Amino acid sequence: MTSPSQARATIVPAVxxxxxxxxxxxxxxxxxxxxxxxxxxxxLRARSTEFLRLLQQATAETSGVGDLxxxxxxxFARVREFLGALSRQRAAEGATPSETAMFVFSLKRPLFVLxxxxxxxxxxxxxxxxxxTELVDRLGLLTTEAYQRGREEVIAxxxxxxxxxxxxxxxxxxxxxxxxxxxxxxSARTQVVMETLLQRIVETGAEVAIIDITGVPTVDxxxxxxxxxTVTAARLxxxxxxxxxxxxxxxxxxxxxxxxxxxxxxxATLADAFRTALARTMQSVAPARHAR
Amino acid sequence: MSVVRAETVPxxxxxxxxxxxxxxxxxxxxxxxxxxxxxxxxxxxxxLARNTVVYGGGGSLTLExxxxxxxxxxxxxxxxxxxxxxxxxxxxxxxYTTGGGLGLGLSGARRLSNEFDLDxxxxxxxxxxxxxxx
Numbered sequence: 001m002t003s004p005s006q007a008r009a010t011i012v013p014a015v016x017x018x019x020x021x022x023x024x025x026x027x028x029x030x031x032x033x034x035x036x037x038x039x040x041x042x043x044l045r046a047r048s049t050e051f052l053r054l055l056q057q058a059t060a061e062t063s064g065v066g067d068l069x070x071x072x073x074x075x076f077a078r079v080r081e082f083l084g085a086l087s088r089q090r091a092a093e094g095a096t097p098s099e100t101a102m103f104v105f106s107l108k109r110p111l112f113v114l115x116x117x118x119x120x121x122x123x124x125x126x127x128x129x130x131x132x133t134e135l136v137d138r139l140g141l142l143t144t145e146a147y148q149r150g151r152e153e154v155i156a157x158x159x160x161x162x163x164x165x166x167x168x169x170x171x172x173x174x175x176x177x178x179x180x181x182x183x184x185x186x187s188a189r190t191q192v193v194m195e196t197l198l199q200r201i202v203e204t205g206a207e208v209a210i211i212d213i214t215g216v217p218t219v220d221x222x223x224x225x226x227x228x229x230t231v232t233a234a235r236l237x238x239x240x241x242x243x244x245x246x247x248x249x250x251x252x253x254x255x256x257x258x259x260x261x262x263x264x265x266x267x268a269t270l271a272d273a274f275r276t277a278l279a280r281t282m283q284s285v286a287p288a289r290h291a292r
Numbered sequence: 293m294s295v296v297r298a299e300t301v302p303x304x305x306x307x308x309x310x311x312x313x314x315x316x317x318x319x320x321x322x323x324x325x326x327x328x329x330x331x332x333x334x335x336x337x338x339x340l341a342r343n344t345v346v347y348g349g350g351g352s353l354t355l356e357x358x359x360x361x362x363x364x365x366x367x368x369x370x371x372x373x374x375x376x377x378x379x380x381x382x383x384x385x386x387x388y389t390t391g392g393g394l395g396l397g398l399s400g401a402r403r404l405s406n407e408f409d410l411d412x413x414x415x416x417x418x419x420x421x422x423x424x425x426x
Contacts, residue, residue, distance in 0.1 A: 184310055218313055218331070220338040221394045249331040256332065257339075257400035258386055 010068055010131045013059035015114050016052065024052055026110040034106055047086065051103075054079045059135075069134040071142060080142060087146035100147045104140040108133065167193045169200040175207040176277045178270070182215035185223040194230045201239045208277040209234055212270045214245030224259040231264050240265070240280060244273035293360040295367075303341050303370065304350040312341040312353055316368065319355050323364050325426055333366060333424050336404040339397035340370045340420050346391060348372025348418055358423065367407075367423040377412040384410070 016023070028048050061075040062068050071079070083104070090100040111132050119125035172178045179197050201209060211227065213219065219227075231241040244267040246254075254261065267273040278284055301315055302308055316337040320330040337353070344351045351372030358365035377383045384402065389395035398420075402408040405422035412418035 184313075217317075218334050218338055220335050220342075221396045221400060222338075222342060225394050249328040252328055253331050253335045253404065256403045257335065258396045258403065259394065259400075 009063060011118055011128060012068060012111075012115070012132055012135065013056065013063040015111070015118055016056040016059055019114050020052055020056065023110055023114060024048055026113070027052075027107055030106045030110060031103065034102060051079075051082060051086075054082055055139075068131055069138055071135070071138045079139070083139065083143050084146040084149075087143050088150040091147050091150040097144055097147050101140045101143045104136060104143050108136050111136065169197050171204060171206075172210070172274060173278065173281075173283065175205070175281045175283075176210065176274070177201065177204065177206045177208070178210045178212060178274075180212045180215065180270075183217075185213075185216050185219070185226060190223075190226045194226065194233075197230065198233055198237065201234060201237055206239055207281050208240050208242065210242045210244055210270065210273045210277060212245040212273070213243060213250075214247070214270065216245075219250050219254060221257055221259060224254065224257070224261070228261075228264070242267060242273040242276055244268070244270045293358060295356045296359050297357040298354060300352050300354045302350075303344045303353050303372075306342075306345060309338060309341045309345060313338050315353075315355065316366075319357065319366055323357055323366055323426065325366070325424070329424060329426065332404040333368075336401040336422055337368055339401045340368070340422070343397055343420075344370050344372045344418075348374030351417075358425075363425050365406075365423055365425040367421065370420045371417065373417040376414045376416045376418055377410075378414050380410055380412065
């Protein structure tokens with residue numbers, strides 16, 4: 001498939017091949033002045049050499065048989081791979097997306113200078129510049145996409161880490177503990193959280209523990225089982241448990257699941273649970289009587 | 293009735309159950325399910341995904357967005373190549389479990405969905421399909 005604008009074979013692959021050494025010199029110079037030399041100068045030259053070699057191969061392979069700017073095609077596989085690896089490395093080094101993309105974009109000027117020298121006439125030059133600019137732009141976009149994918153991997157990992165966040169047991173009042181649960185309740189984490197709660201009941205001699213599940217998006221049978229076990233264990237230790245933060249959709253789902261929470265005191269909000277806890281421990285909080 | 297969109301996600305390890313819940317919630321939200329319906333779908337998916345991991349030894353979930361005239365629905369197909377279920381009626385009985393669970397997962401998932409299909413035999417793996425319509 002040859003597009004009309006490519007009917008005359010472009011000289012870009014030939015220029016890349018014949019003037020490789022000169023292009024490399026001017027390009028590395030360009031990168032140095034643009035301040036893209038975060039790594040050692042040797043690194044810069046090595047990766048520039050490698051990139052030019054791969055690019056030359058890819059364009060030579062495409063030349064005459066296809067669109068030179070089809071950077072998602074098979075001939076450009078090695079180039080894409082290289083840029084992907086480079087972007088990830090640059091992201092890890094703390095380079096900004098612009099700095100990372102500039103590696104490719106800074107190739108434009110040296111390449112244009114060569115094309116201007118080699119092109120036969122003005123018409124031809126315009127065509128060649130168009131091909132070159134499109135090629136470099138697309139490669140630059142590839143770099144940015146790869147950079148972004150690298151960042152997304154980091155975010156995905158952090159989301160996984162979030163699941164493992166610990167949940168603190170807090171003392172609300174004399175004899176009243178609260179455990180605000182956040183996130184998913186079905187991992188090994190639940191076990192740790194529940195053990196911490198039971199431990200704190202022993203340490204503080206608390207009579208009431210409130211488990212707040214407002215921040216738990218899904219309550220399934222395993223979650224319910226964990227809750228029931230904790231309530232039972234706490235009861236054996238002489239503490240009452242109140243489960244709060246049961247939202248309407250959770251309540252309906254629990255009913256359909258067939259989980260029986262009838263033996264457990266449940267409240268819609270943490271405030272309701274606290275009020276109940278105060279009553280059970282014969283305490284009260286009254287509005288201040290004297291105005292200051 | 294036609295399938296508008298489909299996606300398959302792996303259900304191999306316990307942490308995949310979390311991903312399944314998030315994916316199902318995303319789909320249910322984008323299909324315009326109410327909060328209660330979303331929660332029902334996600335909870336049913338959570339039960340079935342855990343069964344796939346714990347009893348089926350891992351498998352996959354295929355989500356399908358359904359369209360039937362003006363109706364929109366979401367179908368979830370769980371499949372594993374595990375040991376299979378010898379007695380389907382018993383497996384669907386409330387409180388029956390071969391693990392240490394409450395024995396409400398499979399029957400609960402059935403009550404949480406509009407359509408439910410269980411296909412399994414010893415040595416043939418298990419396929420559970422549920423669907424919910426808006």
